[in-house]
Amino acid sequence: MGKGDNMNNFQEKSNFIFAIADSILRGYYKRNDYQKVILPFTVLKRFDSVLAYSKDAVVKAYEENKNDDGLELILMSESIGENGKKLGFYNYSPYDFQKLLEDPNNIEANLKQYLNSFSENVKDIFVRFDIEKHIYTLSEKNILFKLVKKFSETTVDLSPKSVSNHEMGTIFEELIRRFSEQSNEEAGEHFTPRDVVKLMTELLFAGETNESGSIKLVYDPACGTGGMLTSCKEYMQNINPDIDIVLYGQEIQDEIYAICKADMLMKGEKAENIKGPYSTLSNDKLPNQTFDYMISNPPYGRDWETDEDEVKAEAELGYNGRFGAGLPRKSDGQLLFIQHMISKMKTNDKSKIAVITNGSPLFTGDAGSGESNIRKWIFENDYLESLIALPDQLFFNTGIGTYIWVLTNKKAPQRKGKVQLIDAREEFESMRKSLGDKRHFIPEESIKKIVNTYNDFTVSDKVKIFDNEDFGYTKITVERPMQLNYQVSQERLENLYSYSAFKKLAEDEEGKKQQEAIKEALQTIGDDLYTDWNSFEAKVKQALKQFDLKPIFIKNMIEKLSEHDDTADYVTDRKGKPKEDSNLRDTEKIPLIQNIDDYFEDEVLKYYSDAWYEDKKNKMGYEINFTQYFYVYEPPRSLEEIEADITKVTAEIQELLK
Template sequence: MRNLTNISEISGFIWGIADSVLRGAYKRNEYQKVILPFTVLKRFDSVLEYSKKDVVDTYEANKDKIEFIDPILNAKAVDENGEELGFYNYSRFDFKTLLQDPDNIEENIKFYIESFSKNVKDILENFDIEKQIAKLSKANNLYLLIKKFNETNLGLSPKNISNHDMGTIFEELIRKFSETSNEEAGEHFTPRDVVKLMTELLFVGEEQTSGSIKLVYDPACGTGGMLTSCKEFITKSNPDMDVVLYGQEINDEIYAICKADMLMKGEEADYIKGPSSTLSDDQLSSNKFDYMISNPPYGRDWEQDKEIVTKEAEEDGFDGRFGAGLPRKSDGQLLFIQHMISKMKDNGKSRIAVITNGSPLFTGDAGSGESNIRKWIFENDYLEALIALPDQLFFNTGIGTYVWVLTNEKTPQREGKVQLIDAREEYTGMRKSLGSKRHTITNESIDKIIDTYKDFSEGDNVKIFYNEDFGYTKITVERPMQLNYQVTPERLENLYSYSAFKKLAESKSKDLETKIAEEEKGKKQQEAIKEALLTIGDDLYTDWDTFETKVKQALNQFDLKPAFIKNVIEKLSEHDDTAEYVTDKKGKPKADSNLRDTEKIPLVQNIDDYFEDEVLKYYSDAWFEDKKNKIGYEINFTQYFYVYEQPRPLEEIEADINKVTAEIQELLK
């Protein structure tokens, strides 16, 4: 039987193991709790196979002589090129020999796991593998599972499957499990075509100097695909470059896979932190990085981080990570962007490529947390480019996405400017959909987008703006209160929309009889107030003071507060352009909240000139107060690339309607 070496075949084979062995003992959405750790375990077992005997012999010869044997065993655990693997297992067991003692397989596999180096044991602990072993043993499935993983055609050794391809297999398995358990979109990994585009955008124009060290970071690293892509890109152009990868992941199982993948690739696995939230538990708080790349979760509630994040924002301000502002609790994408910007080098260049949905571009009005964060980004000239991607690129969602390219050191021609690239049509349909992923960005499209980015000139799909073009001043336009007043049955019904009047007939008593009595008493008082107001008559008044005197006289018997009287008058009023202005004690017109409006005035435009041309022309007595003005920033991407399409002629539309109507009538016959 031939060894499986095709990625899809291997992932399909492993998925088949789950379906054939775990059905009954586990629900389908629980398969990953077993399959992911055992796939990692099988990969470790295959990688260690070459030097297994030397490690075991060395351990047996020295275990009673040397207390700190770890360095010796690490030196013995090597690949076929003699390179140290960075981990070992000193047990005589492996996936093959475990099957030779079926009666003691649970004890033996526990000893086998315990015999790994500490870095591997930490990974397996995050899978909670011992709990799964006990459950499998109890269901009499443990032996069968290991036997299936030991099938001769499942070749997970480095000879058959490269570390890169093994990472792809992990991602494919996670995708299948995510579909089964209805995981949220983009939960753990990003499609390879998107990663490739983001990686190339990150390194556009970057010269890599031999012998230097570059630090790459992903604050929501998932299985580590983006980090690996960055290293491959750098080392391909400069093999002598030393690239160090850092990341943090919140999901324990995905964190374990990422760390295992890094360990098998010879990376410093301890630089992958977790499992914990980057927002509330930054485990790389003192680190700065040359390059950052990430696909933070879309629209995820950050309630679990709220207390710590809010405290940091309030106490540390701009000395912390979140000084610019806090977005609404339902979406933390802008928190991740702030976090990544805080990781830029203080004395040196840093670049960021981060993908989000459309929400961070425009959600939040002037003065909101989202707008203030955007304001801070633009005022500090961090945003270099924004690229709109096609929809249906991700496995679990069809939403449109955007790549942000940010840096703290722009080239002279880009200073103070932002390049918008509309790449929404740069895709090819897939012959077979993978979940919600029906589109892919081809290498040709990636090259086209990169060339467009480099060219930095405007065209049909490219716009270049100054930072200020995205900003606006939001002013509050006030108009004077002009009311007429009248007591009519219709206007009296408006009193029930005034909370204090409505509460007259409500009771908080828990005693039913008392409650009914108090409510009846309140209703009688409401009717009495209405009857008293009717004594004013139904004359129409246009002066507040005159009508106020009438109302006070009518309601004098009820001992009501001035605020109650004021609200009664307002409920009996309607706007009237011919009425007198309602004024305050200083004789200034009061603003009518019902006529209050707002205007967004571009920062590049003079506020007074705009107000005169766009407001006073229509309402000569309107005004605004400077102290209420708010500065906001938003990116209306679709608006910038909107192309007007002539609507179809009415005759053509009418003909279509008649045709459909005739077809319906024919069907009804």
């Protein structure tokens, strides 16, 4: 079967199954709920088809050994596929989809008996789908028989001969995408487009040398339907079938977890390695496990408020927990997933990660923030190997630009202390037909080009190589002395109302009278301009001595009666040291590779000779301003060109006005 046939095959099957929803469920179920019925029945039909080859042998073995203590092992050994390999699951019921149709009146009871005859690992999947509730509803509405009949038609042949494991995974993904699109849900949360998965997989294994006979553990902490894990296994086994790849994952959503586990079971994987439905951030179900390879597309910009208590408690453990480097803002947990994955690296062996994020984790968060501290930790530990900017409009549920991070704990010698930035934003082709927000895809030749560029590790127009320190900076607070003039003018008296304690006086009649009395008393000073704090302060205190006002109240009022004045005296503290003016305060980001004092002299003192900074206020930060590194200056158009355009447009307008 050629590549085109495969495409048509999975597309045809998903079209038929999707159409069942409208033909059977319309009027009985809300459109938003179609998938709650169709997805579990699709999974059930696939199990039914895969089990068909050894069905009779399993039923016979059950009847002969049902009272035997070793029944489980007997049934597992009898349940085999056409290739002779054990399936790893079974069903000992005499019923299948065809036999269920032979007894329409008892279809509900028989279907439940059929479900209860599955091995425990399959039963768990249907519990997550809550299938019994739907069977009851379908039976009550008198459409259960019709649904089973539709799934029994030849157009929905899901036998392994007709539909490969890979295609079945694609059918699941296509159905989820279409149902999600129909109900305006986030389809892209559950799986990643195949072109992006392929690129990430090839980047993850690029340059890796794995010995025959070795066992490699691959993990996805937000595994969705398991497409990334499956891609890794297929890719590695194509390179070397003598490497044993063991897949692990965790998924939070019940139905998606159920599909992932079902898919893994049918592919002969260790389905018990897929954990769920639990949040990886607050309930890591593989707490002491480390992995050789990790690959993931964690949710973009999803808040982690529901995980907050557990995440903060673990952060308190420092580097004994997963979140020792810091916590990002609650509105976006992407950097938590990156920390989680790094915590799963092998300490005495090499681990490698490919993870995709939006732009936020690259630069959101100022020096000293949780995000900046996490980046600082990543750079200081030399984890980030490469960062690849991808085209926009690649995903089903968002058009934003995304980035692949390649991280490792054991860089090749030439990469140590370095980060490779690759600009692949133009490496796309347009889709013939959009799929949600996905209007672009990365063609095969672009995937090869990006992977070769990653491997080459040489500088070009689209590749920059930096030292880790190049992304770091010291943020200093630049202070300038307070120089003020003071005056009791009508305009400045109005400024008193912006001082909260003065404004608060107006809460009762007595206070309002006091406000007016204070203003009248201040006006006795006259409207002369003063440039010295002490002499003006003495005048104010004298004018207001009849009021019982605290020194801080008077100080704040004087500030409201002042304005900045470069010719005025410095305002000093008791030791005669100039006070800083918070209104003139500024900050500077100084690259780590630059000397702070040299920078301060060249960039600050040149303009403000009396400015200063204090070391204790300095903060170190890290950020990756990706677009800045690839910015190409485009000179503005010439004046002649612009004038010619204006003349042309003016003539057109005049013509229209005629």
